[in-house]
Structure formats: C-alpha cells, structure tokens
Amino acid sequence: MxxxxxxxxxxxxxxxxxxxxxxxxxxxxxxxxxxxxxxxxxxxxxxxxxxxxxxxxxxxxxxxxxxxxxxxxxxxxxxxxxxxxxxxxxxxxxxxxxxxPVHVLLGGPVRDRVRAYTWVGGDEPAHIGEAVAAQVEAGFTAVKMNAAGRMNRIATRRDIDTIVERAAAAREALGPDGDFAVDFHGRFSSANARLVLPHLAPLGPLFAEEPVLPEYTHLLADVVRTAPVPIATGERLFSRTDALPALQAGIAVIQPDLSHAGGISEVRRIAALAETFDVLVAPHCPLGPVSLASSLQIAFCTPNFLIQEQSIGIHYNRGAEVLDYVRDPEVFAFHDGHLLRPTAPGLGLEVDEKAVRAADGSAPDWRGPIWRHPDGSFAEW
Missing domain, CATH: 3.30.390.10 (Enolase-like, N-terminal domain)
Structure with a gap:
C-alpha cells in the first residue's frame, strides 16, 4: 500500500x-x-x-x-x-x-464515554444565565465562556464586577453540580489575572483558561501560585517542548489542539508527559468534524483526560456546521452531555466527501478581529 x-x-x-x-x-x-x-x-x-x-x-x-x-x-x-x-x-x-478505531491502536479504551462542554457566550454575553440554562436543559453539565471582552491594561473595579457577575449568573443556572470554565483568552496581563482570579474562586470554576499569553509562559508559575482556581492552558502550545514549561509552572489542565499540536502522534505524547506532572488533559477543539473525531480518539485512550471541547453550535460556525460534513451525525450525538465511544475503524467517522468537494473554495477568508484600547493602541482579542 x-x-x-x-x-x-x-x-x-x-x-x-x-x-x-x-x-x-x-x-x-x-x-x-x-x-x-x-x-x-x-x-x-x-x-x-x-x-x-x-x-x-x-x-x-x-x-x-x-x-x-x-x-x-x-x-x-x-x-x-x-x-x-x-x-x-x-x-x-x-x-x-x-x-x-485509532484508540485501539493506541492501547485501547480506558472509558466508555467522554464528558463534553459547550460554548455559551461571546465576548459580551448579555444573557449568560439564559444561555447556560438552555444548555442545561439540553443535557450538558459543563459550559465555557469568555471571562471578558477587551480588557483594560489594569482591571478597573467595574471590570472585575462585570466578570464576577457573569460567572455568578452561570453558577446560578448550573447549580452546585454543574461546571463552568472561564476563558481569559490571553486578553489578561499577568497582573490582571492575579487580580481577578481570587474574585472568581468562591464561584468554583472548573478552570481558568489561558490567563497569560503563551509568550509569557515564564510568568505562569506566579499566576498559578497565587490563583485559588485551577489553571488551564495549551491551545497555542504546539509540541512537548512548548508544553513542558507550562507543566513545570504547575498548571492543572493542559489543552493541546489536535489540529495544531502535531496531530494524534504528538498530542498522545503531550498527554503522557502531562501525566507525569499529575496534570489533566482537555483537548482544545473549536474546529470541525475531523479535528473533533481525532480529539475523541485521544480522549478514549488517555487516563488523565478531563473533558472535551467541541464546536457544535459555537458562534464561529456561520455558514456551515460540524454535522454538515458527516454522513452519520450519530457519531457526534450527545447523551447527557457525553459523547459515546466510536467503534468504526480509523477516526470513527465517515466524511461526506461530496459535501466537502462541493464546499471547497466557498469559505470566506476568516480573520480574527483587531481590537484597540480607547487610546487607539492594539488590544489583545
């Protein structure tokens, strides 16, 4: 062959x-x-x-x-x-x-289903409580949202209050048994992260994601030491060598992306490395069906797996959805907020090749937005 x-x-x-x-x-x-x-x-x-x-x-x-x-x-x-x-x-x-299935080639399954979370807010969600309640009604037990939109260089009292109010609305809708994660998205300086995290702690977030930009990983240990909240990062770390300093900093959750961090081969190794630091794995996946299918193959054979991100219904998906390119959507069907173990060979899904070929070239060139501070200077998105 x-x-x-x-x-x-x-x-x-x-x-x-x-x-x-x-x-x-x-x-x-x-x-x-x-x-x-x-x-x-x-x-x-x-x-x-x-x-x-x-x-x-x-x-x-x-x-x-x-x-x-x-x-x-x-x-x-x-x-x-x-x-x-x-x-x-x-x-x-x-x-x-x-x-x-690929996970059988990697040692076989260690679980029968994986818990997934869903996205519930853009940068300025006006009705976060209602959005979370709708996902709870749909059977999800975990959600994620942005902690804030554009951040001031040093958070104001109003910034902090708004972040906490948003998180409190999520906690109220979830009750004591559900989980919410807050994504700092690299928008916070390390000073802002240290300032805000103690205010979120009483609400019990599952984790706070990317509290500092990846280029400031050398500052991550200071954030971890002062944070009463589990810290997650990794979507912009592309190898074991990138991940090692974050693991050494004491993070609780590593989030490699199967479409960015060298694929199944390297993410498998990142997960094994993370296990030696007693760190959990939550694959980053705001992308399409093959990325999600690959993430699930890792999730089912990784002992230190925590939870799976997925993009079905996410606000980025305008013009197409994950299931549009899959012949059997049942492979991504949710059962009480979980995805079941795929048993088909390979990645476990059948791509709708006709739909893919028909759609090729019709996607606009997506670009991340450019944000600016009130003084006109560049702001992190």
Whole structure:
C-alpha cells in the first residue's frame, strides 16, 4: 500500500480538510488549519505532501519525524498544524486498513464515554444565565465562556464586577453540580489575572483558561501560585517542548489542539508527559468534524483526560456546521452531555466527501478581529 494522492479542501465556516488516498483505495481524512491562516497552512500541506507521495502510509512515526525535522527551520503553528492534519489522516488510514478505531491502536479504551462542554457566550454575553440554562436543559453539565471582552491594561473595579457577575449568573443556572470554565483568552496581563482570579474562586470554576499569553509562559508559575482556581492552558502550545514549561509552572489542565499540536502522534505524547506532572488533559477543539473525531480518539485512550471541547453550535460556525460534513451525525450525538465511544475503524467517522468537494473554495477568508484600547493602541482579542 502506497500513498498516491493528497488533496486539501477549504470549506465554510473557516476549516481546512485534507484527504490522503492510497493505491489500494483506502482514504484517510485530516484537519490541518490555523484559524485565519488557512491558505498558508494549505500551502504547507502540499509542500509536505512531497515527502509522502509514494510512501507506505503505515510508517506514521517515521513520517512524523521527517515532516517535523526534515527541514533546518522547524516548528511554529503553520508547520505543526500542517503536520497535524496529515498525521490524523495517516492514523485514519491505519485504523481503516486494520479494521479498528485509532484508540485501539493506541492501547485501547480506558472509558466508555467522554464528558463534553459547550460554548455559551461571546465576548459580551448579555444573557449568560439564559444561555447556560438552555444548555442545561439540553443535557450538558459543563459550559465555557469568555471571562471578558477587551480588557483594560489594569482591571478597573467595574471590570472585575462585570466578570464576577457573569460567572455568578452561570453558577446560578448550573447549580452546585454543574461546571463552568472561564476563558481569559490571553486578553489578561499577568497582573490582571492575579487580580481577578481570587474574585472568581468562591464561584468554583472548573478552570481558568489561558490567563497569560503563551509568550509569557515564564510568568505562569506566579499566576498559578497565587490563583485559588485551577489553571488551564495549551491551545497555542504546539509540541512537548512548548508544553513542558507550562507543566513545570504547575498548571492543572493542559489543552493541546489536535489540529495544531502535531496531530494524534504528538498530542498522545503531550498527554503522557502531562501525566507525569499529575496534570489533566482537555483537548482544545473549536474546529470541525475531523479535528473533533481525532480529539475523541485521544480522549478514549488517555487516563488523565478531563473533558472535551467541541464546536457544535459555537458562534464561529456561520455558514456551515460540524454535522454538515458527516454522513452519520450519530457519531457526534450527545447523551447527557457525553459523547459515546466510536467503534468504526480509523477516526470513527465517515466524511461526506461530496459535501466537502462541493464546499471547497466557498469559505470566506476568516480573520480574527483587531481590537484597540480607547487610546487607539492594539488590544489583545
């Protein structure tokens, strides 16, 4: 069996899918994308494809080593995301060729279902309580929301009160048994994070996500030491070496993204590394169906897994939804806020290839918004 063709498809709302075909007719799917840089990653995928055409798809680890280390200049979100999608597709092929789900190839399942959370607010949710209550009614036991929109460089008393009021509304709607996570989204300075976190602690958030930007990971330990709330980070960390300083800082939850952090191969290693630090894994996944399917394969074979993010219904999904590209939507059906273990070979889903091909090229070039402070200077989104 040899790799004969590699294709990419840019589809709404902001996703990039890749398809690897073998000369035996086995097809694997991946999702390599950096949100806002889909065209750049697409080019990187086709550059890396030169290393794979004509090769045995079952040599996944060797391909991963060559793709990540075969060039003098390595790493970064674009390359690691391109590798991630191709790696997902190779694991999909391996599972299909052997007739088993990927998580079986990785040691087998350690659980029968995974808890998932859903998104309940944009940057300025006016009715967070109602949004959370609707998700509770739908069966979810956990939600996530942004802690704040644009932040002042040093939080004002009003900033803090607004953040706490929003969190309090979520807690009231969830009751004592539900969970909410707050995403700081890298919008907070380390000083702001230390200032705000003690005010959130009495409300018992599941975790506070990305309280500092990844380039300030050297300050993370100070935030962790003063935070009475579990700290999570990792969506913008792309390798074990990126993740190590965050783990050493004492975080509670690591959040690698299956479409950014080198795919199934590297996220599996990040999870194992995290286990040595007694850190839980919550895969980051605001993307499409293949990214979610890959995340679930990791979730089902990872002992230190906590909870799964997913993007069904998220506010980013305008013009298309996760289920639009899946032939059997039951694979992503929720049962009391959980997803059941996929049993189909490979990644466990059947991509609707006709829908993907029809949608290719129809996605607008998504870009993250540019925010500014009142004085006109750049503000983190």
């Amino acid at each position: 040899r790799i004969s063709r590699i294709e990419t498809f840019a589809v709404p709302p902001r996703w990039l899918l890749c398809r690897i075909e073998t000369d035996d007719g086995v097809v694997g799917w991946g999702e390599p994308v950096v949100e806002g840089r889909a065209a750049t990653v697409r080019t990187a995928v086709h550059e890396l494809a030169e290393l794979l055409i004509g090769k045995d798809p079952m040599r996944i680890e060797d391909h991963w080593q060559v793709m990540t280390k075969g060039s003098f200049y390595r790493g970064g979100p674009v390359l690691s995301s391109a590798v991630a999608g191709l790696d997902q597709a190779l694991w999909d092929i391996a599972g299909k060729a052997l007739g088993v």
